[in-house]
Amino acid sequence: MTIRVEASAVLTAAAPPVAWEFFAGGGLAGLGLARFGIGLANDIDAMKATAFRANHPGIPLHEADVWSLSAGDLSGTPDLCWASSPCQDLSLAGARGGLQATRSGAFWGFWQLIRQLDAAGRAPPVIVVENVAGLLSSGGGADFAAVCQAMAVAGYRVGALEIDAALWLPQSRPRLFIVAMRGVAGPTVPGPVAPFHTARLAAAHGRLPETVRRSWVWWSLATPARRNSDLAALLQPDDAVDWFDTTRTEALLALCAPLHRTRLDRAAAAGARQVGAGYRRVRTEAGHKVQRLELRFDGLAGCLRTPAGGSSRQYVVVCADGRIRARRLTGREAARLMGVDDSYRLPPGEGAALKLMGDAVAVPVVRALADGLLLPALSGRF
Ligand SMILES: C[S@@+](CC[C@H](N)C(=O)[O-])C[C@H]1O[C@@H](n2cnc3c(N)ncnc32)[C@H](O)[C@@H]1O
Known part of the structure; x- marks a missing residue:
C-alpha cells in the first residue's frame, strides 16, 4: 500500500x-x-x-x-x-x-x-x-x-x-x-x-x-x-407493557439457580419497588444441560444481544407491593438503554426493534x- x-x-x-x-x-x-x-x-x-x-x-x-x-x-x-x-x-x-x-x-x-x-x-x-x-x-x-x-x-x-x-x-x-x-x-x-x-x-x-x-x-x-440513572428510571410505565400471567411468571422464576433465587427473594423482601433484569442461559450442572434464569438487581440491564432465539431476549422482573411480576424488555426500552431518545423511529415488531438495538x-x-x-x-x- x-x-x-x-x-x-x-x-x-x-x-x-x-x-x-x-x-x-x-x-x-x-x-x-x-x-x-x-x-x-x-x-x-x-x-x-x-x-x-x-x-x-x-x-x-x-x-x-x-x-x-x-x-x-x-x-x-x-x-x-x-x-x-x-x-x-x-x-x-x-x-x-x-x-x-x-x-x-x-x-x-x-x-x-x-x-x-x-x-x-x-x-x-x-x-x-x-x-x-x-x-x-x-x-x-x-x-x-x-x-x-x-x-x-x-x-x-x-x-x-x-x-x-x-x-x-x-x-x-x-x-x-x-x-x-x-x-x-x-x-x-x-x-x-x-x-x-x-x-x-x-x-x-x-x-x-x-x-x-x-x-x-x-x-x-x-x-x-458518575452515571445518575438506573434501569428502573428508563422502563416504560407498568400499564403500558405486557406482563406475563401468573403461570408463565412462576415457570420462568422456577428456572432461577440458587444464587439468583436468593437475589430475587432479597429483592422481594426489600419492601420498596425493586427492578431486576435477566436472561435465560443454558448451563451444565452435574453433567446435564439445564435452562437457568440469571437475574441481576444492581440497577443495570445485561448487555443487549441480537435476539436469535428465546434465550437472547432479556426479561424484566419487578418486585413491588408484595408480588413479583415478569415480562420481556421492550424494543423502546432497549433503545433507551443504547442512549437513543424516544423520537427515534423503531421498526414495527419487537423482534426487529430488539435486533436493531x-x-x-x-x-x-x-x-x-x-x-x-x-x-x-x-x-x-x-
Ligand atoms: C455490529 S452491527 C453495527 C450496528 C451499528 N453500529 C448500529 O449502531 O446500529 C454490524 C452491522 O454490519 C452489517 N453487515 C454485516 N455484514 C456486512 C457486509 N458484508 N457489508 C455491509 N454491512 C454488513 C449488519 O447488517 C449490521 O447492521
Whole structure:
C-alpha cells in the first residue's frame, strides 16, 4: 500500500468534519457523531437499511455488501471512517471463527476500501473500528494483531480503548474501540491507564509483534461523571407493557439457580419497588444441560444481544407491593438503554426493534470518543 500522509483536516465552524459510517445498522454511531457531518453510510441488511433511512433521511445509504463497494462508488474525502464491523465470529458467546470467518471477515471488505481510498489520496486521517472485546483474544490474539498491523503498515498510529457503556447508561456493555490516526494526533498517555486500558487490552498489546507495537499509542480519554440513572428510571410505565400471567411468571422464576433465587427473594423482601433484569442461559450442572434464569438487581440491564432465539431476549422482573411480576424488555426500552431518545423511529415488531438495538453501538460512548479524542485530533489541538 502507498503510504501517504495527508494534511491535517481543519475544523471550521462552517464545515464540520465528515464521517463515513460503515456497518451502520440503525445509524447509532452517527447519532453519537452529531458534531460531524455524516457523508454516507453502508449496511447490507434490508431491515437495518429501512430503519436507517427512516431516521436519517438526508444521508446517502449504500445498501450493499461492503465487499461490493469500491472507492469510485463513494464520493468525497472523509475525515473519519467509523466501522462497527460484525462481531458474531469474535463473540465469546458464539463459535469463534475469527476475522477469517464470513461474517466478521467483513472487516477486510472495509479495509479493502480504505486501501483503495488511500491509493486515490482520499484515505481518512482517523479510523475507528468498534467490536466486542473478544477481538482481543480470538485466534490467540492473531485477529487483533492483524487489524493493528494493517493500520500500522498504512502509516497510522494505532491504539485501543475498552469502554463499558455502563459508565453512561444502565446497561453493562463493554466494547473495544480501535482508533487509528495518521497526519493528526490525539491526546495520549505514556502507558495504560484505567478504566479504558483494561488488563485484557494491556495483555493483547503485550502479544503484538514488535513491529506493530512501534506504531502503538495509548489514547487518553477522560472518565465521565458518575452515571445518575438506573434501569428502573428508563422502563416504560407498568400499564403500558405486557406482563406475563401468573403461570408463565412462576415457570420462568422456577428456572432461577440458587444464587439468583436468593437475589430475587432479597429483592422481594426489600419492601420498596425493586427492578431486576435477566436472561435465560443454558448451563451444565452435574453433567446435564439445564435452562437457568440469571437475574441481576444492581440497577443495570445485561448487555443487549441480537435476539436469535428465546434465550437472547432479556426479561424484566419487578418486585413491588408484595408480588413479583415478569415480562420481556421492550424494543423502546432497549433503545433507551443504547442512549437513543424516544423520537427515534423503531421498526414495527419487537423482534426487529430488539435486533436493531442489540447490534448497535451505545450513543454516549461514541459521543465521548468524538468529543474527547476524535474532534480534538481533527481540530489540530494536539
Ligand atoms: C455490529 S452491527 C453495527 C450496528 C451499528 N453500529 C448500529 O449502531 O446500529 C454490524 C452491522 O454490519 C452489517 N453487515 C454485516 N455484514 C456486512 C457486509 N458484508 N457489508 C455491509 N454491512 C454488513 C449488519 O447488517 C449490521 O447492521
